[in-house]
Amino acid sequence: MDRIRIHGGVSLKGIIPIGGAKNAALTLMPACLLTDETLSLSNLPHLVDITTMANLLAQHGVRMALNGHDPRGGHTGRVLELTAAEILNTTAPYDLVRRMRASVLVLGPLLARCGRARVSLPGGCAIGTRPVNLHLKALEQMGAVIDLQEGYIAAEVSGRLKGAHIIFPQVTVGGTENTLMAATLAEGETVIANAAREPEVTDLANCLVAMGAHIEGIGTGTLRIQGMERLHGAQYSVVPDRIETGSYAVAAAITRGDVELVGARFDLMESVTKVLRECGVTVEETPRGMRVAVLGDITGIDIMTEPYPGFPTDMQAQLMALLSTANGASMITETIFENRYMHVPEMTRMGANINVHGASAIVRGVPHLSGAPVMATDLRASVSLVLAGLAAEGETLINRVYHLDRGYERVEEKLAACGARIERLKGESPE
Ligand code: EPZ
Secondary structure: OOEEEEEOOOOOEEEEEOOEOHHHHHHHOHHHHHOOOEEEEEOOOOOHHHHHHHHHHHHHOOEEEEOOEOHHHOOOOOOEEEEOOOOOOOEEOHHHHOOOHHHHHHHHHHHHHHOEEEEEOOOOEOOEOOOOHHHHHHHHHOOOEEEEEOOEEEEEOOOOOEOOEEEOOOOOHHHHHHHHHHHHOOEOEEEEEOOOOOHHHHHHHHHHHHOOOEEEOOOOOEEEEEOOOOOOOEEEEOOEOHHHHHHHHHHHHHOOOEEEEEOOOHHHOHHHHHHHHHHOOEEEEEOOEEEEEOOOOOEOOEEEEOOOOOEOHHHHHHHHHHHOOOEOEEEEEOOOOOOOOOOHHHHHHOOOEEEEEOOEEEEEOOOOOEOOEEEOOOHHHHHHHHHHHHHOEOEEEEEOOHHHHOOOOOHHHHHHOOOOEEEEEOOOOOO
16 A cells, blocks of 8 residues: 655645546536436546546446546546446445445436436445435435335335425535436426535536536525436536645645645635635635745634535645644634544644544644654545645655545645655555
8 A cells, every 4th residue: 555755844836736626526427327418527637536436337337438548447538428328237336335425426316317226325434424314315305215225225216206395404515416416307396405505516516507407596505406307418627626726725835835726716715715814824816726825924713614615624634734833722613524533643643732622623833743654544634644744844654545545636746846855655555
């Protein structure tokens, strides 16, 4: 298993290109199941999770071409054509779903198109229990009969799904995406109230419109969908990744550097930009994206994670790394996932001063972090340790790099191009 070695202490200077959003791509890809025509996705990131979704869709019968190659071959092309002319299999097996929870996003489209689906129930994960009860309840309201059998969600509907008025009791990104996809092929109107407004949901809605769906209220908390008998093919470009953008913005800030994030969508970064500016980081829009620089001191602040447009839970660990190096104390409160502080003991080993009390963490800034061997159990925790390593004195060795490879494309190349002393050690982990 690969590891990453960092010799910290270099101020990053230069340009970092931002790729397509992983979490948008992971819902746009299963949308291909809604039509027998070709959905062509450009700006697709080259990540392990994308390959996992490609493998899942392939076993449902989706034919794929990536710059003329099969994406499972690992080519670095950026345009993926997906054609679900015929769905050969409506089961999403345990072996693929356990590797990636986003696999559950095939449930809504398969049920809407084929009238049945059998999807392995995702288990808990490192950051929380993450149930899918709200996905299932919404589909039941649309007429699906759902049973849990031998670890699988077995869903069926006779005829088409029926439009329904769905009110989510809490914001759920995946629940909104599954329901939205199902509603495009349902009979009649579906209203989704308290819908997630995350840019990845908006990207899905815009893609579905390009495929012929009728959706009003895109980008708001109420989506109104008029179901259609069929959708058609489309060409669609995946939105730039706001979490990759935010992660590299923190890389610039934590090393007191000056970096331009080329291809970033500044308009989607409002809450992150606001928080960084409050800490003393200079953030400005540029014609190509945004620039992040540190001219003075970084100061501690209090933040709380919230659904979009609030501060994203997927940026909490990265911000904690930055605040560990700030002047003064900060308080971070995590409101989305119940177990998203797995990076804290590792950061503590690097000299950070963090105390967790329930959902909140008090971070007292220290003058220096110090390099150490570390590992993490999820994607954002892993990248936060890379960020801490960039700022730390001495050598940091990050184990379990496969978490990083799920969500960050060529992370060491992008950082090295800005001066970071970072390298990948191939297959050298003792695990
Ligand atoms: C998506 O997960 C993202 N994943 C996550 O990114 C992200 O952290 C999360 O949204 C919140 O923004 C993808 O898009 C693939 P939710 P999702 O449904 O859809 C509870 C990353 O690092 N809930 O909005 O699974 C749930 O337990 C990943 O890239 C229910 O109780 O998140 C959580 O507490 C990690 N029942 C809250 O809602 C349900 O049926 C929000 O979850 C569904 C969710």
